[in-house]
Amino acid sequence: MSIMTNKGASSSFSTYQNKSFDVFLSFRYEDTGLGFTGHLYNALCQLGIHTFIDDNLPRGEQISAQLLETIESSMISIIIFSENYVFSTWCLDELVKIVECKKNGQLVQPVFYNVDPSEVRNQKGKFGEVFAKHEEKFKDNGKVQSWREALYEVANISGWHYKHNCSEFEFIQEIVKEISNSKSNRTPLFVATYPVGINYRVEAIKLLLDIGSNDVRVVGMYGPGGVGKTTIAKAVYNMIYAHFEGSSFLENVREKFGTFNGIIHLQETLLYEILGDINLKVGNIWRGINLIKERLCSKRILLILDDVDKLDQIEKLIGKCDFFSSGSRIIITTRDKHLLAYLGKGLSAYKVNELDDHEALELFSLHAFQTNKPKEDYTDFTNQVIRYAKGIPLALAIIGANLYGRNELEWKSTLDKYERIPNKEIQHILQISYEGLDETEQDIFLDIIY
Incomplete structure (x- = not known):
């Protein structure tokens, strides 16, 4: 009662x-x-x-x-x-x-x-x-x-x-x-102020995960920096995490691995988010690897490793993914398609593409005008931004927010500046992705972003 x-x-x-x-x-x-x-x-x-x-x-x-x-x-x-x-x-x-x-x-x-x-x-x-x-x-x-x-x-x-x-x-x-x-x-993650263009991408990931089946599945999402991998992963997480005994979303794995005790912190975060024991300390990396295997092997879990760029990061968090309980699901986001190949044939890969022109126009308009289409007097300016951003949601969101509330003269001045000097906020956020690419990939990356 x-x-x-x-x-x-x-x-x-x-x-x-x-x-x-x-x-x-x-x-x-x-x-x-x-x-x-x-x-x-x-x-x-x-x-x-x-x-x-x-x-x-x-x-x-x-x-x-x-x-x-x-x-x-x-x-x-x-x-x-x-x-x-x-x-x-x-x-x-x-x-x-x-x-x-x-x-x-x-x-x-x-x-x-x-x-x-x-x-x-x-x-x-x-x-x-x-x-x-x-x-x-x-x-x-x-x-x-x-x-x-x-x-x-x-x-x-x-x-x-x-x-x-x-x-x-x-x-x-x-x-x-x-x-x-x-x-x-069990509180849902914030996804995006305007989650434009993610619904069918989320559904595609859900099909690959097939949470109704009782096997262990690993899905890798890859694509350039700022294309929306993390946003899509968070939306997928929110839709399915309630179906699991425990869940964890480890964001910015690459960045945190580079900090002092970052690996240990990620291991402890993973254990805490799934087991709920705030006092559980791993002590060192190698003990952390064993603790994760011992404590999580009997639970049906959902785990997302976001922004991974080295196999070592995966191995120190979840080993070879061979200890998870039946029904568990692992999602890995990365810009490096080749990294996913190391995880074996059991992994399904999904490429996250840039927004098409219609989606890009809607997302930019929502940030720049608070409506899903541009004002008539700003059509040419808007088209200039769409060409400039090349379908990268992060670029569209940041530029749109920066231009919101400005007059036509300010728009022209700001867009001229973008053409000469990349927006510092976009540049800062995407720098992590850029630094991990080889020279050829960097050239491609610069063509997309700038």
Whole structure:
């Protein structure tokens, strides 16, 4: 059962219809509603974690469609197993729905409150007695079996066990800390102010990933600097990360590898984002490699390594990609197509092309005019920018933002300057890509950008 006692807001269910929640609490009100669960709810809310807890839903034999929708729309479900939890068929129906959502990527965490996890898992003692009564009441309609299976699955998850070896306050703070970390890791990434031209590219990557299959897949995205590889990777990440047990987006791998302890920092970030343990330190690179293999090999994960330019970077983060659990997906973005060839035949490569003229015009106009097409008096200027930027989204965005709000004279002066001296901001952002190319590739790169 769930309750909702959000102070300062209406407690009617209609207030929360069609809204998503960070956390859904499933519990037996008579056991913990006025004590432990109520305190947990308040602690989560005080930290800004949007939590569903409701005691005003109409009760009946069947769980309501509204509540089922709320469970579906929640990022995390916490089940508080207390002494009388399984007495409630309502709670057990919630549990079945939560397990269904778990298969679609919802994070599920059990709390064993004054009960033995093994008794819950194996349905022994009082839990076994209650299920015997349920079977007598519901006979052979399959409902009780679905409850048993759901209970067994959730009780096998490593959760929190309250054994009176600390205060409830300390116990609740531990839960809230871990939930806060989990929520941070499940927050979508910012993609772009104007994500023009990425939809069909994202769909192409999703087809290559085929997240419904149970193998391990690696997809490499390659293309020149500023073409939008990172933007597309972030959009893909947002669309699919909820389907995995853990996910991590490691941005600017090349740049961070060049900093002091950058490799170790990336290894620790990878472990933290997937495991949620902020205190896990790797010590040195070689221990980090082994820790990543040991801790992540049993999880179905999504990992994105962004802006990789050397095989060594991949090897020190994920080895040869041969230890990941079935269903895991790895995306690597790079400007170097040849680097992807080293990863073997199991990798699928996708070339990210520049925007076509229509897409370039729309993206530039959105930045320069806050509308999807240019003002009539600025058509010639706009065409000049489109020719200059050669379909590179980064160049179009920066130039458009720089020209926004300026008059025609300022446009002419600015564009004349671009023709003579490359924009410093564009030049700075793309410098990393440029420095890693050989001489021939640098010439091609300069032709594209300038």
